[in-house]
Amino acid sequence: MLQQVPAVKDLIRKCVRCGQCRSVCPLFKEIKNEGAAPRSHVFLTQLLRDGELEPDSALARRASRCLLCKSCSKECPSGIPVDQLVVAMRNHLKDHSKDNVKRLLLSKLFKDQKSLKTAHFLLKTSQVTGIKSLADKTGLLGLISSDLEKANKLTAPVSGKMASKNIAEVTPAKGKRKVRVGYFLGCATNLFYPARAHATIEVLTVNGCEVITPKGLQCCGMPHIANGDVVSAKTMTENNFKLFYDFDVDVIISDCASCSSMLQGDYYDQLFAEGLPAAVTHFKGKIYDLNKFLVDEIDLNANLEKLPKTTVTYHDPCHLVKSQGIKEEPRKILKLIPGVELIEMDGADQCCGGAGTFGISHYDLSRKILDSKIVSIMDTSADCVTTSCPACSMQLGHGLVEHDLKLEVKHPVEFLAEAYRKVK
Ligand code: SF4
Ligand code: SF4
Structure with missing residues (x-):
């Protein structure tokens, strides 16, 4: 499988070891160790592909240290999609990963509507009773992460219906x-x-x-x-x-x-x-x-009623700005809404450290990245944070709570809907 991935077959040899990827990697910035640099993922993939390294749990652990934020892939002058190599490596190393239970739960709970209902029930129960009691009762959830109590704080409250x-x-x-x-x-x-x-x-x-x-x-x-x-x-x-x-x-x-x-x-x-x-x-x-x-x-309906004066700041999700090159569009929506004022934060396109389930398995590392983001948000003094990704929303929401800030996290479309609703 590893050998079949086009990026591994065709692009890996283009690495000139320039290190440009290192300069933009949020994890390297925190870990400050060559083993965590994007180019080290390139070398590892190469060594695994050529059979010079045997898959083991230490390698699986190294491969797990990546947010798949694509900052490196976007920066690489040779066009190497480092994040794709990491995904290929993780698939290759999956039998050696300690994250097997996490993977099993993901495949069972985040699969279809029926299993989502189960996830909804488990999360709701865990948030009411405290994750520890649920982990103790099931004996299962605790296997996802040794830091599960911390990680539980990462999930937004599930109230009401899906x-x-x-x-x-x-x-x-x-x-x-x-x-x-x-x-x-x-x-x-x-x-x-x-x-x-x-x-x-x-x-x-x-x-x-x-x-x-x-x-x-x-x-x-x-x-x-x-x-x-x-x-x-x-x-x-x-x-x-x-x-x-x-x-x-x-x-x-x-x-x-x-x-x-x-x-x-x-x-x-x-x-x-x-x-x-x-x-x-x-x-x-x-x-x-x-x-x-x-x-x-589409020709966006601009018949919008004025909302109460609100200042908002916007966080660019990696999967929007780096994967899809979308930066201006959410801002255009916010600027269109009467009463809403956008205040830009420093480093709006820097990763928030959430990266889906990364925060669950690497809480402390994820938290360091998040804390810089929260400082940028605080500097804007905005009333509300906006972003276009629920995973970023959860991560930002968690950071705001940890910093004792009572700010909501919304998608720009929620403001737009409110402004349409007010039109008589
Ligand atoms: S930026 Fe690209 S070419 Fe340079 S070291 Fe990183 S992966 Fe290799
Ligand atoms: S995808 Fe992001 S976290 Fe992963 S190696 Fe590249 S820059 Fe670092």
Whole structure:
């Protein structure tokens, strides 16, 4: 498998050891050890590929130290997608990783609507009773991380119902239908940010979109691939695209940066080395981040009512700014809303250290990166933080609580929905 990955086959030899990747890696900045540098991931992959190193748990541990933030891949003058090499390595080393239980739970709990309901129940119970009692009772969750109590604080509160409970499979457009949109409702938005999902549907329908949210959607596969489980990611991807294909949607959108970047094929070289399935090919160029879709692909309804004066700052998710080159679009949405003032933070495009489940298995490291981000947020004195990724939202929310700051974290679309709602 490792040998089959195009980046490993064709690009790895282009590393000129210039070290440019090191200068932008948030983990290297904290660890300050060559073993944590992006180029060291390149060498490791090379040594594993050539059989000069045997897979073991120490290597698996080294491969786990990466946020898949793509800062290095974007910076590399030789065009080496270092994050893809890391994903390939993790898949190769998965049987030696201590994260096997985490992977098992991910594959069971973040798979489809039924298993999400179980995850919803477990998280809700853990947040009511305290994670320790749940971990003690099940004897299972504690295996994910020795720092589980800390890690539990990372998950946003799950209160009320999952978004999918109140979303119909077909939501008609308000007024004349202009486009049939497939809404990829990601697991984290569904579980932790139902108001965000409802705002997305509201905004799309106000803009003439019929919204299709298939009941059989599964996870986008990003958490699985980040934990070395390429097989599950592949199966779920095939299922999701088939559903959208059968519904004959014109485009697919997501309000989650990680989901949209995964759906656009960030790691498909590894999932579909034998060629893309027809349904995936069908949607090539038709998958959008929500901000991008609203700003660039439709004539956005600008009939917005003024909101109470609010200052907001915006954090760029790595999977939006580095994977998809989307920086201005969310800002354009915020600037469009009367009453909302955007204050830029320093280093808005620096990783927040969340990276999906990275914070669970590497809490202290993740926390160091997060703390710099929170200082940047505090310097703006903004009333609210915005971002376009539920994983970043959770990480930022956790940092704000830890710093005793009572700021909400929202997606720009939530402000937009509010401004539409106020129009009589
Ligand atoms: S920036 Fe690219 S070429 Fe330079 S050391 Fe890093 S991976 Fe190698
Ligand atoms: S993807 Fe990010 S964390 Fe991983 S090696 Fe590259 S810069 Fe460092």
